[in-house]
């Protein structure tokens with residue numbers, strides 16, 4: 072917290088993407104994540120509980136907390152009020168980018184093509200979420216894009232598991248890797264903490280490698 076969120080993402084290496092159905096699961100989840108050595112979280116606003124969960128995470132120290140699935144400027148406002156230190160969107164909305172700029176909050180728009188990356192650059196953004204990474208060609212697609220777009224950093228997210236995460240992290244153009252694999256939605260809703268702890272610890276080892 073306080074530092075540049077992009078630097079924080081780079082240090083964290085792995086960005087757990089959370090879909091929270093019950094905000095009461097946040098305190099034990101945050102404990103499990105932090106004990107595992109994960110340093111960052113993206114709380115999606117795609118469930119009714121998302122905003123409350125984001126607030127719960129923000130109230131804790133030691134984790135870089137972002138909001139995900141942010142689709143419009145109103146959600147930017149609510150996410151920042153709830154303490155989000157960065158904003159992630161599945162695509163590039165000029166209105167979302169403008170609102171983030173007004174509020175001085177870091178924004179990571181999604182980009183799946185060279186054209187979308189170029190539009191992000193025209194908005195002054197050199198870091199994008201490469202989404203949905205596995206579904207649009209995975210590592211070979213990312214390599215081809217980044218060869219043509221020097222200076223752009225990517226946060227591949229979408230369909231990634233532990234194996235792919237390690238591969239992406241070895242790419243110089245990859246700032247960090249996102250995904251939900253280490254906190255499966257059903258495991259969280261079902262309180263399967265041992266499973267979550269093991270998955271988070273494994274993810275943290277990949278980030279540290």
Ligand code: 3PG
Nearest residue numbers: 088228229230250251252
């Ligand atoms: C996201 O919003 O970034 C994706 O839902 C995360 O992708 P995954 O669930 O396939 O890891």
